[in-house]
Amino acid sequence: MSELAIDVRGLTKRYGGRTVVDHVDLQVGAGRICGFLGPNGSGKTTTIRMLCGLLKPDDGEGTCLGLDVIRQAREIKLQAGYMTQKFGWYEDLSIRENLEFIARLFQVPQRAAAVDQALQRLGLVERQGQLAGALSGGWKQRLALAGCLIHDPKLLLLDEPTAGVDPKARREFWDQIHRLADEGITVLVSTHYMDEAARCHELVYIAYGKVLARGTEPQIVAQAGLPAGSSLEETFIKLIEGAQDNFAPAGDRHRKEKAA
Numbered sequence: 001m002s003e004l005a006i007d008v009r010g011l012t013k014r015y016g017g018r019t020v021v022d023h024v025d026l027q028v029g030a031g032r033i034c035g036f037l038g039p040n041g042s043g044k045t046t047t048i049r050m051l052c053g054l055l056k057p058d059d060g061e062g063t064c065l066g067l068d069v070i071r072q073a074r075e076i077k078l079q080a081g082y083m084t085q086k087f088g089w090y091e092d093l094s095i096r097e098n099l100e101f102i103a104r105l106f107q108v109p110q111r112a113a114a115v116d117q118a119l120q121r122l123g124l125v126e127r128q129g130q131l132a133g134a135l136s137g138g139w140k141q142r143l144a145l146a147g148c149l150i151h152d153p154k155l156l157l158l159d160e161p162t163a164g165v166d167p168k169a170r171r172e173f174w175d176q177i178h179r180l181a182d183e184g185i186t187v188l189v190s191t192h193y194m195d196e197a198a199r200c201h202e203l204v205y206i207a208y209g210k211v212l213a214r215g216t217e218p219q220i221v222a223q224a225g226l227p228a229g230s231s232l233e234e235t236f237i238k239l240i241e242g243a244q245d246n247f248a249p250a251g252d253r254h255r256k257e258k259a260a
Ligand SMILES: Nc1ncnc2c1ncn2[C@@H]1O[C@H](COP(=O)(O)OP(=O)(O)OP(=O)(O)O)[C@@H](O)[C@H]1O
Pocket: 015, 020, 038, 039, 040, 041, 042, 043, 044, 045, 046, 047
């Protein structure tokens, strides 16, 4: 594998003539945590699904884990871990049974050992007999992350993994993400929470399907034309306002002008 776990250029997706991901370039170094930010409907999920081999790009090229995003989508699907916004579990199976099921799907060799390791990594050993349906949001999300890790992926693509989870559980989740990155796992994670953005090594900000800014927090602030030390919240508001002026469909711009 090259030093870049994600290395794609010009990634594009169109639906019915509308371009929802527009020539996105994305490079993430191995072992880095890259935050993927942008307003609702900006193209984050669509991009993530193209990166993990679930959705075929209409244009663009590149690799994930050194595998071609167009020709080796199936291999990427098997080697990357993908956590969706709406992770589904068999509510009437225990934590352990759910993980055993995922391990079978991924045809993991030595399934029991892989399940033990995932339980251990996420602090779920004590609770392994509990029914998934009885877990609180934070524990369900831990179970989802354990499921993503069952086949020992080197790349995690996490789509708003902490949406609706309480602050303590979110903090613990992020501590876990950092432990995984320390082990060399690369993480691309979408989020709307600014405290989570601040815990990423680097950030990519997308709106209207286009990347507007990328880099470390100070680099993103500078790209938005704001003074050093400005908050990420101010920065993203400035970026989205600029994007509305430049890229919003004519109808949206007209509504904004009328409202002003
Ligand atoms: N299968 C599809 N068919 C048509 N349009 C789609 C489809 N999937 C996504 N879209 C549109 O593409 C745009 C980008 O959606 P996407 O889910 O990637 O955004 P997002 O940034 O992940 O949003 P959110 O933060 O709300 O999850 C949206 O306008 C969405 O309605």
